[in-house]
Amino acid sequence: MTRAYNFSAGPATLPEAVLRQAQADMLEWNGIGASIVEISHRSADFIAVAAQAEADLRKLLWIPDDYAVLFLSGGATTLQALLPLNLATAGQTVDYVVSGHWGKTAIKQARPYVKVQVAADGEPGGFHDIPARESWQLSDDAAYVHITANETIHGLEYRYTPDVGTVPLVADFSSSIASEPLDVSRYGVIYAGAQKNLGPVGISVAIVRRDLLERSGQPRADIFDFRSHAARDSMLNTPPTWNWYMLGLTVKWMLDEGGVEEFARRNAAKSALVYQAIDGSGGFYRNDIAHAVRSRMNIPFFLPDEDLTARFVSESKQAGLLALKGHKAVGGIRASLYNALPVAGAQALADFMRDFQQRNG
Amino acid sequence: MTRAYNFSAGPATLPEAVLRQAQADMLEWNGIGASIVEISHRSADFIAVAAQAEADLRKLLWIPDDYAVLFLSGGATTLQALLPLNLATAGQTVDYVVSGHWGKTAIKQARPYVKVQVAADGEPGGFHDIPARESWQLSDDAAYVHITANETIHGLEYRYTPDVGTVPLVADFSSSIASEPLDVSRYGVIYAGAQKNLGPVGISVAIVRRDLLERSGQPRADIFDFRSHAARDSMLNTPPTWNWYMLGLTVKWMLDEGGVEEFARRNAAKSALVYQAIDGSGGFYRNDIAHAVRSRMNIPFFLPDEDLTARFVSESKQAGLLALKGHKAVGGIRASLYNALPVAGAQALADFMRDFQQRNG
Incomplete structure (x- = not known):
């Protein structure tokens, strides 16, 4: 298992x-x-x-x-x-x-x-x-x-x-x-x-x-x-x-686990990890949402083209990061970081994003 | 378990x-x-x-x-x-x-x-x-x-x-x-x-x-x-x-398990076991439904008084027969015999009913 x-x-x-x-x-x-x-x-x-x-x-x-x-x-x-x-x-x-x-x-x-x-x-x-x-x-x-x-x-x-x-x-x-x-x-x-x-x-x-x-x-x-x-x-x-x-x-x-105050801390940390991977990518990853209203729960982002997007979905799944394909209404990638997703999960995604960019950027 | x-x-x-x-x-x-x-x-x-x-x-x-x-x-x-x-x-x-x-x-x-x-x-x-x-x-x-x-x-x-x-x-x-x-x-x-x-x-x-x-x-x-x-x-x-x-x-x-034909057989057998225990009780157990429309799935029946009813519910639970208390709208006892209840379950209930009657009839 x-x-x-x-x-x-x-x-x-x-x-x-x-x-x-x-x-x-x-x-x-x-x-x-x-x-x-x-x-x-x-x-x-x-x-x-x-x-x-x-x-x-x-x-x-x-x-x-x-x-x-x-x-x-x-x-x-x-x-x-x-x-x-x-x-x-x-x-x-x-x-x-x-x-x-x-x-x-x-x-x-x-x-x-x-x-x-x-x-x-x-x-x-x-x-x-x-x-x-x-x-x-x-x-x-x-x-x-x-x-x-x-x-x-x-x-x-x-x-x-x-x-x-x-x-x-x-x-x-x-x-x-x-x-x-x-x-x-x-x-x-x-x-x-x-x-x-x-x-x-x-x-x-x-x-x-x-x-x-x-x-x-x-x-x-x-x-x-x-x-x-x-x-x-x-x-x-x-x-x-x-x-x-x-x-x-x-x-x-x-x-x-500590109630909503604790989950507020974890969710801030998790979303910061992923947004940093996006914002620090020099445009390889792109999130179009005004920073003041970026969601901590659902982070849609885009890669430079469809081929890279498909490869990202496929390779992330191989790496044990599931269900990252974006909703069909907007395309791209979407990472949902709900309470039950541990901080280590967001860290693993951020690490994967940097590694993927190095190999494909 | x-x-x-x-x-x-x-x-x-x-x-x-x-x-x-x-x-x-x-x-x-x-x-x-x-x-x-x-x-x-x-x-x-x-x-x-x-x-x-x-x-x-x-x-x-x-x-x-x-x-x-x-x-x-x-x-x-x-x-x-x-x-x-x-x-x-x-x-x-x-x-x-x-x-x-x-x-x-x-x-x-x-x-x-x-x-x-x-x-x-x-x-x-x-x-x-x-x-x-x-x-x-x-x-x-x-x-x-x-x-x-x-x-x-x-x-x-x-x-x-x-x-x-x-x-x-x-x-x-x-x-x-x-x-x-x-x-x-x-x-x-x-x-x-x-x-x-x-x-x-x-x-x-x-x-x-x-x-x-x-x-x-x-x-x-x-x-x-x-x-x-x-x-x-x-x-x-x-x-x-x-x-x-x-x-x-x-x-x-x-x-x-054999589809609905098989469950029709089992359900006929299960309900017959319970109705026989009722009908063979000489009036100790009573079901008031016209025989032609008696349900094979849910069998409500009544004992002579409230005390016996309460004792039946309590003792049957002790005997491993759960949830026999009747719905509050009609009172008494109710046995539901859905597909997942095995014939042995209906047999155990019928046996318990006869034993309970012998001890309390």
């Missing part, structure tokens, strides 16, 4: 300790005669696992008591459809700031339900920068303002929390949640698919300020209603129990 | 061979340097796993080519909301036949979107029988007719496919799919949460006759659109990959 350094953008690398625990528990969990994936979500055993995961996540992210934490099936895209259904009336204006692919996806899911106002759009600039707060055209009567905290494909990240007044700020944190300390109280809703920093694919988290649960929203099935999920502790129906358990193990691991 | 016989109604027991494979693969799958849960859903490795699972499911259930197979996050309840959105226009009439708890749930999810006509309702009879086809009041212009093939809580099961003419028949097969041969071509849509017979919780399957994908449905987010999922091979967004992989292992196991 050889585990490589895995730079996948998601589903992504998990802590080896978490996988080993899952492996040990696979046939029987905690002496109960069955696997955790084989028992009722309404059993005392699973309810304890679920409650512990929520308590640990609240501790990890310092989530205030006036926020509900929902554990839902589906990923961020599903949540992007549920947001207007729960937070806005039919046809109400909502403001979206677009800083990359996922901001556009969020709008696509919302459009059938609300009047989407694009408050600012980075696409004319090729998504190389996040539109400055001063340029945003916010509506007077928006139900909420939506941003994408980190753009997984384009590699841009807010390095501050924008002030949008009294309108609730809703943020897709799928690819940067738990990567550094975060003031939850500045947001109305924070949501994330789990498969980057929180654990396995197949479960998502929505952190919702409780007063927003009082909004009537618009006609929708009970299963699409945040209030119903909150009232039933996310057990309105059968939740993805194994995924929830794995999320709990991953959150516990993050707490044991 | 002692694995007990697990009668949970879902999430439910899985084949030990499947769990052992998942355990072996947990840190590294197929020599790729990462777990299957850590790689991109768009990687060639995962796409092959997903495609094999679909091919094997098509083979297991003899699914004709003119049916799409969708692998979706969320469970049957989510699908119950998606059905009217995809198959009916806003406010259109749909016919629902209610034979238990899950038929009512299906209606609850549909009501915000369509005019639900209850074509027949078993509740006045205490859900002890499925309303006879002759009694159904079908609408002339219904978008579809919905039935629940097996009621997991109340323990009733259709033992025939009702003829509803040219209107598409939509059936919730969550707790009986793959339990016996099934003529898919008689249905417009067959859907199921996976966590009973198909594998792990956290993924569901919708088998949709392709002409129904042409229906315009009603305004909905792209992520709620069956057409979009079908067009993208259920990879419109990041699917629950580990759950899909586990479903694939479980389906492969069912094929290896």
Whole structure:
């Protein structure tokens, strides 16, 4: 068994300790005669696992008591459809700031339900920068303002929390949640698919300020209603129990490692290693993102031509550095450096980049 | 490690061979340097796993080519909301036949979107029988007719496919799919949460006759659109990959064991063992369901009083027979006998029932 350094953008690398625990528990969990994936979500055993995961996540992210934490099936895209259904009336204006692919996806899911106002759009600039707060055209009567905290494909990240007044700020944190300390109280809703920093694919988290649960929203099935999920502790129906358990193990691991302050340090160190390899390459490697908003989580970069790009992907894989091929929407290379990727992984990539440049530059 | 016989109604027991494979693969799958849960859903490795699972499911259930197979996050309840959105226009009439708890749930999810006509309702009879086809009041212009093939809580099961003419028949097969041969071509849509017979919780399957994908449905987010999922091979967004992989292992196991004909034999044998223990008890155990529609999958039964019921639950657990407590909606005992529960498990339960009666009758 050889585990490589895995730079996948998601589903992504998990802590080896978490996988080993899952492996040990696979046939029987905690002496109960069955696997955790084989028992009722309404059993005392699973309810304890679920409650512990929520308590640990609240501790990890310092989530205030006036926020509900929902554990839902589906990923961020599903949540992007549920947001207007729960937070806005039919046809109400909502403001979206677009800083990359996922901001556009969020709008696509919302459009059938609300009047989407694009408050600012980075696409004319090729998504190389996040539109400055001063340029945003916010509506007077928006139900909420939506941003994408980190753009997984384009590699841009807010390095501050924008002030949008009294309108609730809703943020897709799928690819940067738990990567550094975060003031939850500045947001109305924070949501994330789990498969980057929180654990396995197949479960998502929505952190919702409780007063927003009082909004009537618009006609929708009970299963699409945040209030119903909150009232039933996310057990309105059968939740993805194994995924929830794995999320709990991953959150516990993050707490044991030192919490978000420690991961902020590691993520700063990891991204600095890779950006230094890019910036110190004399143009052999190129990242086009404005330095102030470069993502610490996902670093897209380019080589001089397609042949070198293909060779880089192939040789890095041989060297035990997995999943570095860029997303097809932008091409090139992409290195994702989530919490479970150790600093040694980023160092190995930076070393490989220098070696590859020496041989091919 | 002692694995007990697990009668949970879902999430439910899985084949030990499947769990052992998942355990072996947990840190590294197929020599790729990462777990299957850590790689991109768009990687060639995962796409092959997903495609094999679909091919094997098509083979297991003899699914004709003119049916799409969708692998979706969320469970049957989510699908119950998606059905009217995809198959009916806003406010259109749909016919629902209610034979238990899950038929009512299906209606609850549909009501915000369509005019639900209850074509027949078993509740006045205490859900002890499925309303006879002759009694159904079908609408002339219904978008579809919905039935629940097996009621997991109340323990009733259709033992025939009702003829509803040219209107598409939509059936919730969550707790009986793959339990016996099934003529898919008689249905417009067959859907199921996976966590009973198909594998792990956290993924569901919708088998949709392709002409129904042409229906315009009603305004909905792209992520709620069956057409979009079908067009993208259920990879419109990041699917629950580990759950899909586990479903694939479980389906492969069912094929290896002899397919649905073999499971039909085993399930008939298992349910006969338990029903014989009930019917042969002289009234000590009681099952109230009309014999013609008794479920082979979920057998609810009652003891003379609450004390004996509690003792039965406690002593059976001590004897290595798990999760026999009945659903709170009906009380008593419930034994779920899904495909992964061996005949020896049903025999052990029947033996325990006779022994318990001797000691307490």
